[in-house]
Amino acid sequence: MTTVAVPSRPVGELLRDWRRRRRLSQLGLSVDTGISTRHLSFVETGRSRPSPELILRLAEHLDVPLAERNTLLLAGGYAPAYSRHDLDDPELAPVRDAARQILHGHGPFPALLVDQHWHLVEANAAVGLLTAGCAAHLLAEPINVLRLSLHPDGMAPRIRNLAQWRAHLLHRLREQVAATDDDALHDLYEELRAYPGGEENPAAVAAAGSVVVPLRYRYGGRDLAFLSTTTVFGTPLDVTVTGLAIEAFYPADRTTGDALRDLTEDPPRT
Structure with missing residues (x-):
């Protein structure tokens, strides 16, 4: 509806x-x-x-x-042209099914589905490796994945290149705010930029505009390195679908790939 x-x-x-x-x-x-x-x-x-x-x-x-x-x-005095359905509506069942297949097929590497405001919609099991140790209040629904990433009680203490990763995420969010003029995204940006983590580091800010910014993460005594991609649904005609995106993480090196395969079989305590 x-x-x-x-x-x-x-x-x-x-x-x-x-x-x-x-x-x-x-x-x-x-x-x-x-x-x-x-x-x-x-x-x-x-x-x-x-x-x-x-x-x-x-x-x-x-x-x-x-x-x-x-x-x-x-x-202009006309009826809306584009529908907006809830993800649970039958009309979006093909979208849900396709997203779940992508998330499942991406294992043992992390992948998650987010909405236009970066709220977590679904995730595969490997995402638990990244969120282990995060505070309960950040894992309560609705989970905002950017807040979870950069909050001092979230993933931030385990991100080895926090200044660079933080600058990269803020750069993406700032561009999204400019493109959409969305008040909720603007408020989220202002919240995140107030978190500690290297905002005064010129090198990190410069690296945010690089072609590829890795995520370097410490988990279970291991240093993991990821590259990420974003996938959106082509030519959507529904307002909800146009805001959905799949964030997929790939191992940046062989060591990380091998470690993820081991960790998903027997994840250690953190």
Whole structure:
């Protein structure tokens, strides 16, 4: 079922905000979409009411998230175009099944499914190797995996390259905030950046923009090294699905791979 709050601002103002957020001029957006700058100006100032097709066309070029495209349509006086289902709804059963197959198939290496706000949806058994020793309050639902990673009572004390990993996660989250204009993500970013862990380290901040940032983790007396990838569902038409992502961790070296195979068979106490 789709539920969207009725916006208090007109659609033209909202479209203008998204254009400016994407650092585009009216001329630049006009060239991209084939819509005249005069018409764009009339839409943004409220002198012209855009059709739903025009709203969606502009939203597509501005890379507006699906939930916000529904908001734009409502502001323009139209019905939402994109559904929003709960993950437990029958309509999303194929998505759940596919995600579970990926998570299970990735073992013995850690993999987890998160929503748009980085809440844990599902995880395979190997993720328990990373969360062992974390405080109970961080493992109570809803579990936020970024908070769990960087909180002093979470994984942070066992991350060997905490300054680098912290800078990497904050860099990703900051880009997500800029792309979505999501208040919840903004609040999460402000919370996480207040945690200790190397925010004044210039080298760590520079490394956050590197092609690959490893996670170096201490577990059961062993040093493990991971590389991570993010997988999203292609061309989703549901607001919930568009926010889902699978975070998969791969061994960065043979030693880690061998250790993970051993640990999943007989995990030691920590």
